[in-house]
Amino acid sequence: MSSVEQGTGAEKPRHKPSRGPRVSMPERPAAERAQDFAEVPIGYTEEMAHAEAMRCIQCKNPTCIEGCPVNIDIKSFIAHMIDRDYPAAVAVLKERNALPAICGRVCPQEEQCEIVCVLARKGEPVAIGRLERWLGDYDLACELEGRCVPEVAPATGNRAAIVGSGPAGLACAGELARLGNAVTIFESLHATGGVLTYGIPEFRLPLDIVEAEIDMLAQMGVEIVTDAVIGATYTLDELMGEEGFDTVFIGAGAGLPVFLGIPGENLNGVYSANEFLTRVNLMRAYEFPHADTPVARGRKVAVVGGGNVAMDAARTALRLGAEEVFLVYRRTEDEMPARREEVHHAAEEGVAFKMLCSPVEIVGREGFVTGMVANRMELGEPDDSGRRSPVCVMGSEFEIECDTVIIAVGTRAHPLVTQTAPDLELSSRGYIHTNDDGATNLPGVYAGGDIVTGAATVIEAMGAGKKAARAMDRWMRERG
Amino acid sequence: MFPIVHTRRLSDAVFEMGVEAPRIARKARAGQFLILRVDATGERIPLTFSDWSAEEGWIRFIFMQVGKTTHKLSHLEVGDSLADVVGPLGVPTHTDELGRVAVVGGGVGAAVAYPVARAMAEAGADVTVILGARTADLLILREEFEALPVKLIVCTDDGSAGEKALVTAPLKALCEEGAIDHAMAIGPAVMMKFCAETTREFGVPTTVSLNPIMVDGTGMCGACRVTVGGETKFGCVDGPDFDGHAVDFEELMSRQRVYNEEEREADAEYARGCQCHQ
Ligand SMILES: Cc1cc2nc3c(=O)[nH]c(=O)nc-3n(C[C@H](O)[C@H](O)[C@H](O)COP(=O)(O)OP(=O)(O)OC[C@H]3O[C@@H](n4cnc5c(N)ncnc54)[C@H](O)[C@@H]3O)c2cc1C
Ligand SMILES: Cc1cc2nc3c(=O)[nH]c(=O)nc-3n(C[C@H](O)[C@H](O)[C@H](O)COP(=O)(O)OP(=O)(O)OC[C@H]3O[C@@H](n4cnc5c(N)ncnc54)[C@H](O)[C@@H]3O)c2cc1C
Ligand code: SF4
Ligand code: SF4
Ligand code: FES
Numbered sequence: 228m229s230s231v232e233q234g235t236g237a238e239k240p241r242h243k244p245s246r247g248p249r250v251s252m253p254e255r256p257a258a259e260r261a262q263d264f265a266e267v268p269i270g271y272t273e274e275m276a277h278a279e280a281m282r283c284i285q286c287k288n289p290t291c292i293e294g295c296p297v298n299i300d301i302k303s304f305i306a307h308m309i310d311r312d313y314p315a316a317v318a319v320l321k322e323r324n325a326l327p328a329i330c331g332r333v334c335p336q337e338e339q340c341e342i343v344c345v346l347a348r349k350g351e352p353v354a355i356g357r358l359e360r361w362l363g364d365y366d367l368a369c370e371l372e373g374r375c376v377p378e379v380a381p382a383t384g385n386r387a388a389i390v391g392s393g394p395a396g397l398a399c400a401g402e403l404a405r406l407g408n409a410v411t412i413f414e415s416l417h418a419t420g421g422v423l424t425y426g427i428p429e430f431r432l433p434l435d436i437v438e439a440e441i442d443m444l445a446q447m448g449v450e451i452v453t454d455a456v457i458g459a460t461y462t463l464d465e466l467m468g469e470e471g472f473d474t475v476f477i478g479a480g481a482g483l484p485v486f487l488g489i490p491g492e493n494l495n496g497v498y499s500a501n502e503f504l505t506r507v508n509l510m511r512a513y514e515f516p517h518a519d520t521p522v523a524r525g526r527k528v529a530v531v532g533g534g535n536v537a538m539d540a541a542r543t544a545l546r547l548g549a550e551e552v553f554l555v556y557r558r559t560e561d562e563m564p565a566r567r568e569e570v571h572h573a574a575e576e577g578v579a580f581k582m583l584c585s586p587v588e589i590v591g592r593e594g595f596v597t598g599m600v601a602n603r604m605e606l607g608e609p610d611d612s613g614r615r616s617p618v619c620v621m622g623s624e625f626e627i628e629c630d631t632v633i634i635a636v637g638t639r640a641h642p643l644v645t646q647t648a649p650d651l652e653l654s655s656r657g658y659i660h661t662n663d664d665g666a667t668n669l670p671g672v673y674a675g676g677d678i679v680t681g682a683a684t685v686i687e688a689m690g691a692g693k694k695a696a697r698a699m700d701r702w703m704r705e706r707g
Numbered sequence: 708m709f710p711i712v713h714t715r716r717l718s719d720a721v722f723e724m725g726v727e728a729p730r731i732a733r734k735a736r737a738g739q740f741l742i743l744r745v746d747a748t749g750e751r752i753p754l755t756f757s758d759w760s761a762e763e764g765w766i767r768f769i770f771m772q773v774g775k776t777t778h779k780l781s782h783l784e785v786g787d788s789l790a791d792v793v794g795p796l797g798v799p800t801h802t803d804e805l806g807r808v809a810v811v812g813g814g815v816g817a818a819v820a821y822p823v824a825r826a827m828a829e830a831g832a833d834v835t836v837i838l839g840a841r842t843a844d845l846l847i848l849r850e851e852f853e854a855l856p857v858k859l860i861v862c863t864d865d866g867s868a869g870e871k872a873l874v875t876a877p878l879k880a881l882c883e884e885g886a887i888d889h890a891m892a893i894g895p896a897v898m899m900k901f902c903a904e905t906t907r908e909f910g911v912p913t914t915v916s917l918n919p920i921m922v923d924g925t926g927m928c929g930a931c932r933v934t935v936g937g938e939t940k941f942g943c944v945d946g947p948d949f950d951g952h953a954v955d956f957e958e959l960m961s962r963q964r965v966y967n968e969e970e971r972e973a974d975a976e977y978a979r980g981c982q983c984h985q
Binding site: 415453484502515521 | 731734750751792793795796929930932939962964966977
């Protein structure tokens with residue numbers, strides 16, 4: 228109760244908070260949505276968004292803000308929503324978060340801003356993410372009508388190159404452009420957006436939202452060069468040398484898939500989650516043969532892993548028509564790193580969970596997968612991290628029948644850029660080493676996102692991109 | 708968009724194409740490849756550089772029409788454009804200090820063998836090229852090879868051009884004579900496999916240029932994984948060249964067949980709407 232404003236102090240309560248329950252998000256029925264790739268949650272109406280905003284008690288100590296990795300002034304944007312001054316609310320959001328329509332959808336809010344909302348202690352927190360999503364969509368609709376392209380500062384005459392067009396690169400580019408710099412993004416794929424485009428499926432993040440955000444950058448004057456692999460088409464040295472850039476930001480992500488290293492892993496029908504999702508999302512294999520890229524449409528699909536990537540792969544396999552999709556995970560549901568909401572969505576749509584199972588071999592016939600041999604596990608003593616680590620139950624081997632296996636057990640640093648920049652300081656695991664501002668050991672070269680932290684979140688990557696942009700801008704100005 | 712600046716039909720099903728791609732042309736080296744996408748719904752397919760000019764800003768590749776994408780490609784003409792071309796990808800072929808080397812180019816593999824043999828000769832190697840095809844009509848780039856400072860052995864399965872032999876016969880002869888220190892085989896997986904088998908007993912180090920199925924070509928998906936010496940490697944970034952004596956060819960060939968059914972379906976559908984077979 229302590230932080231609830233009671234009318235004392237300088238700040239008067241702006242409104243009488245609603246005591247209503249958290250406004251639930253309308254969703255398409257599980258049976259319907261498991262058949263297609265359209266978005267699962269439908270989104271608030273304005274009235275719903277307003278009603279939800281009204282629940283916020285406008286705390287004197289808004290703990291929610293610290294929960295957000297980029298410290299969005301949540302209290303203030305909600306205050307503007309309460310007043311129905313949405314452009315002002317958007318402006319507050321955009322001070323910290325360039326892509327609210329995206330973060331409102333994919334941020335793990337329940338363990339960031341919402342978990343520390345004062346109301347969470349007494350029941351249900353304010354649905355900060357859903358409000359952000361609504362505002363983001365509101366803003367996109369305005370942008371599409373050309374009403375609110377961010378103001379761009381007078382040209383500095385400085386030029387920045389961005390490697391990679393994932394959330395880190397996009398946020399960095401947007402901020403640098405806003406500060407008046409000429410910005411060019413180099414992307415190795417034929418499409419922009421990084422994981423937002425090739426990884427996260429459309430039923431969670433529609434492609435047109437990502438595209439609209441990227442169009443926005445183009446409107447701000449950012450040049451985008453696709454089909455340009457840094458480390459192959461250009462090296463880092465060339466960008467800083469003959470290509471004439473004053474500074475470079477590396478946001479190449481952690482896109483290298485990790486495999487299990489068990490026998491049978493190269494059988495046909497075994498995919499990395501990256502390959503599976505790339506074929507479907509980026510190459511649109513679900514429209515095969517209209518689109519030219521095929522993907523195996525498994526009847527029984529086993530997905531190995533317990534994170535967001537595993538959930539996305541499982542739900543995608545279901546949408547491609549699998550009869551049965553099960554998730555094979557070493558620990559239990561409680562330890563799964565995926566967002567609760569996604570676990571719940573997956574279960575609702577019919578994904579089965581085989582917990583406490585660890586694959587030891589993939590078996591096949593004539594080159595194609597026919598099943599997976601796994602061990603049963605049990606949870607042992609808590610380890611250093613406090614998590615109870617799984618231990619194998621002796622003699623518990625059993626076989627699961629399946630024709631497709633998708634491995635979603637993580638990714639590593641993408642080595643292409645760094646291989647051709649031998650002087651760039653890396654951590655032992657190949658990630659780029661930077662200071663708090665994103666500066667690497669090479670003058671003018673900055674980095675951020677998954678290539679620095681290892682696989683993390685969209686909002687953290689964007690935060691890093693934006694922070695680096697400010698440091699890059701300073702660096703260029705000081706250098707003159 | 709990448710404008711097409713050159714096309715040439717080399718045989719019934721083999722075509723040469725050149726596109727304007729100055730950035731890539733500046734960097735291309737023998738043994739490296741590009742990934743292209745014909746149009747907005749196209750598949751990303753890898754093809755090896757057969758030639759390039761950094762000065763004039765173009766690259767060339769040679770492809771065999773085997774499925775939908777190469778079929779689409781075969782209909783394009785100068786003035787058309789490709790949606791995407793990315794590269795150069797992969798590790799360039801090792802060409803230095805090879806001594807006496809045999810380069811085997813089988814079928815469309817000759818397209819890759821050509822810049823490789825040229826680069827090896829330029830690097831001072833003593834190069835013998837073994838050019839093979841099923842029949843004379845399928846033999847490509849003969850004049851181009853004849854113009855290189857290399858020894859050329861031509862053979863066909865049916866004897867319609869050069870010796871009547873499989874490429875492994877002259878290769879074996881060279882090994883027996885002790886005439887080569889190194890071999891490089893480029894062509895269909897099965898041909899590379901038999902070339903590697905041939906040289907193995909003579910202990911002649913043999914490089915092969917593998918062609919697994921790829922998607923991104925930059926190490927991001929693992930579609931291209933091949934087993935070499937018991938270890939999984941990514942063809943696109945660790946290769947495409949590998950030690951032929953250590954490659955698991957059975958696995959490679961099996962993995963190349965994974966989408967056979969789908970691909971037949973896609974090409975059949977495409978061919979129905981296409982005028983070229985009517
Ligand atoms: C399937 C999946 C689901 C996820 N779900 C969520 C979620 O729900 N919520 C959440 O917060 N996070 C989620 N994440 C994690 C999140 O997407 C990443 O943390 C975030 O995208 C990292 O951003 P980035 O900009 O650092 O890298 P990326 O998004 O990986 O972008 C890197 C870009 O750089 C390009 N690139 C790489 N190398 C080069 C080169 N040499 N030259 C030029 N370009 C290059 C790549 O092609 C890519 O476009 C998910 C990740 C995956 C894979
Ligand atoms: C590094 C590398 C270099 C290559 N260089 C050449 C070359 O110089 N000339 C040439 O004619 N061919 C080359 N290939 C093979 C070429 O990529 C395939 O023939 C082409 O992808 C076929 O596409 P399609 O749609 O026409 O046929 P499809 O019907 O799709 O496939 C026919 C066969 O081609 C192979 N294939 C299909 N898709 C791919 C893919 N995405 N990646 C790799 N292989 C695939 C499969 O084995 C398949 O059975 C190379 C392949 C690799 C990996
Ligand atoms: S960006 Fe994410 S963590 Fe921050 S306020 Fe928005 S939803 Fe919450
Ligand atoms: S969102 Fe929660 S913590 Fe933040 S101001 Fe509102 S009620 Fe307080
Ligand atoms: S083609 Fe994707 S990793 Fe090699």
